Amino acid sequence: MKALLGPVGIVLKYASLFVASAVAVLPLVVIGMAAFKPTQEFATSAPLSPPESWAYLGNFVTAFTRGGMLQGFVNTSIILVVSLVGTVIIGTMAAYALDRFDFRGKKLVVALFLVATLVPGVTTQVATFQIINSLGLFNTRGAAIVLFMGTDIVAIYIFWQFMQSIPRSLDEAAMLDGANRLSIFARIIFPLLKPAIATVVIIKGIAIYNEFYIPFLYMPKQDLAVISTSLFRFQGPFGAQWEVIAAGTVLVILPTLAAFLFLQRFIYSGLTQGATK
Template sequence: MREATSKKVGWSILAIFTALTFLAPLYIAFINSFKTQKGIYSNVIGLPGKDTFTLNNYFQAFKDLNFLHSFMNSLLITVVSTVIIVIFASMAAWMLVRSKTKISKFLFFLFAGAMLIPFQSVMLPLINLMGKLNLLNPAGLVFMYLGFGSSLSIIMYHGFIKNIPVELEEAATIDGCNKFQIFWLIVFPLLKPITVTVSILNAMWIWNDFLLPQLVINRPKWHTLPLKMFYFFGQYSKQWNLALAGLVLGMIPIIIFYLFAQKHIVKGVTQGSIK
């Protein structure tokens, strides 16, 4: 009994330490977003005092980031990319599951193997190719997100679709449904848990991505929020107070999205892992 209690206490301490480790950067970013530049340099981890507390960081960051325009750019690219990934990945996974051939198995392992290829190894050739095709713009960025996001999404859908009885599709075929109707009217509605999971994971990745948009988007009017954040880091000075305020502003939408949909993540992953 004492041994079991000791183990619980040990795991609880470990869990608290791990949580604090992950939350510490968020805490530091949040409290310092309310400080002046001098207040940040004088005490990084302390709460803002009377002489260092200010709300002007948020107003100035909102203005300097051209927040509404940048927010709409990020939102448009994130939503369009996520929707396209969900559509193509779900259809591809369904066909790979139902087509029990050597080619379908090969394609599945090809998608799985693609996850092992680092983005940095294909970065420069890809950008060179997209430049020749005149796709260094938001449309080309969405296309590249589809390519990089499909592998994990297909694997997740693949495991989930295996649990859907094929008899449902056979019954729909007898009723006169074609392939398109079977998928969108029968199969896709049953994929809601894993679809939400895939959407959350891709949306968080795309919303926070900096490297790929920096390589692809070459006009200020197309800049997303992560790209605009770079405005606060000059060659000789860094405006940490404004940068942290802008960072908090940029985190709010994706955190709200996550909180509303988080319950589906574990459900989607666990159901997709059961065969």
């Protein structure tokens, strides 16, 4: 019986891997082929049929000129950099306070952090929109930046897990030398959090890069479009230019794919270190 289940189990294992890979890869293949097809060819050819000419770049030109992809990349880069810097600073300082200080209501604060992860963000959008509008941030990059910096409970949790692995004796030794809490955090604790910072930057950066809902809702002005909302311009009431959308999607995917392939070792090592320490 075991001898029979052995080969069957192996076949089922590789079959499931093949199906999962096909489900993930086939949409990307269809999008990649559609990006190089003119409108007429896209309308008459099958989704999995290769384009007649891989040298056709008209869809990419249209995506850049009419879709404002270049402006979208600029806006996305500004929001991405400022949000990541703010997330790292706020997250590390919050984690330092939670780990190193004992204060009244600490357990309640931690519990509220955990509860906040269970609340769907869409249920609080009415109140969030009113706050952003009252602060005068609607239709500015500041709206997305503030929301990206102030709602990442996962980043605080990752920093907190790493912070617990840093011995408190380092803080005590620095205090004996006359250092204050701010100096200890900036000169000792923060440099030791590089693996956690790399993990948060990668995960948070990809999330901000791919975000559509927040820019679409809080920055409807055309000059403030990011790369995700720039693609939406090719969706109209009477149809969509799917071949142009495919070309824009390829342009959006390439930076993310390159960043992931280059930095994936930091993602895996950072997550596993945070889980074991």
